[in-house]
Amino acid sequence: MIIILCAPSGSGKSTMVRHLLETHPDKYELSISATTRAPRGQEQYGKEYYFISRDEFEQHINNKDFIEYEQVYEGLYYGTLKSEIERIQSAGRTIVFDIDVKGGLNLKKIFKDEALSLFIAPPSIEELSRRLHGRGDTSEEMIEKRLAKAEIEMADAPYFDKIIINDDLSKAKEDLDREIANWTK
Ligand code: ADP
Ligand code: 5GP
Numbered sequence: 001m002i003i004i005l006c007a008p009s010g011s012g013k014s015t016m017v018r019h020l021l022e023t024h025p026d027k028y029e030l031s032i033s034a035t036t037r038a039p040r041g042q043e044q045y046g047k048e049y050y051f052i053s054r055d056e057f058e059q060h061i062n063n064k065d066f067i068e069y070e071q072v073y074e075g076l077y078y079g080t081l082k083s084e085i086e087r088i089q090s091a092g093r094t095i096v097f098d099i100d101v102k103g104g105l106n107l108k109k110i111f112k113d114e115a116l117s118l119f120i121a122p123p124s125i126e127e128l129s130r131r132l133h134g135r136g137d138t139s140e141e142m143i144e145k146r147l148a149k150a151e152i153e154m155a156d157a158p159y160f161d162k163i164i165i166n167d168d169l170s171k172a173k174e175d176l177d178r179e180i181a182n183w184t185k
Contacts, residue, residue, distance in 0.1 A: 001184065002111050003028070004097045006104035007120035008150030010132040012166040016120055017098050019173045029093040031084050034060065034069075037076045040137050050081075068099075068106045073145060078103070101153040104160070116183045118176070119160035123167040125150060
């Protein structure tokens with residue numbers, strides 16, 4: 001089974017992923033993407049991302065090592081290495097993807113019924129802005145870019161298998177658990 005979680009940045013996707021990994025540490029494993037962006041705060045190579053140079057990223061593109069990749073923000077690339085999927089599947093675990101909306105829809109097309117695609121929506125753009133500011137690890141310029149992108153991404157929500165509105169956090173976690181349970185029935 002494959003779980004694809006997508007959301008505008010700041011909607012609580014990482015919080016949801018953490019919930020899944022903490023409640024079922026032996027079952028789920030996060031697909032770690034490669035990116036050309038610099039680590040934020042305490043982020044570490046191989047934990048949140050494989051932080052690599054632009055040259056290395058382009059090398060992987062040329063070698064067809066990615067199942068999908070996107071220039072998620074201007075000049076910043078993110079991609080899922082095929083080797084990452086093989087690593088998790090050979091360990092017999094359920095892959096959890098934390099990926100942008102376009103990438104998520106592409107993966108759903110590839111994995112079809114093997115994958116459950118979930119869109120985590122913020123209650124409003126105003127609340128999204130509050131959360132991004134509250135996280136305190138992103139520049140004002142990047143916050144503005146993420147908010148502009150969020151408005152576009154919200155339009156793709158109906159193309160996902162399910163939408164989870166992350167207003168009250170505990171309710172959103174319950175909704176997530178329920179959707180996964182229903183889907184695996
Ligand atoms: P994303 O991974 O989508 O960028 P995060 O999980 O980092 O988002 O959440 C963005 C910020 O909002 C974090 O500071 C997080 O603690 C906070 N947050 C997440 N869900 C909620 C919620 N339901 N209510 C209030 N704050 C939330
Ligand atoms: P951040 O810089 O906040 O960690 O992530 C920015 C965006 O890139 C998020 O929406 C995240 O889900 C997305 N992202 C992370 N990894 C990948 C990936 O491998 N492919 C795609 N298409 N998007 C990704």
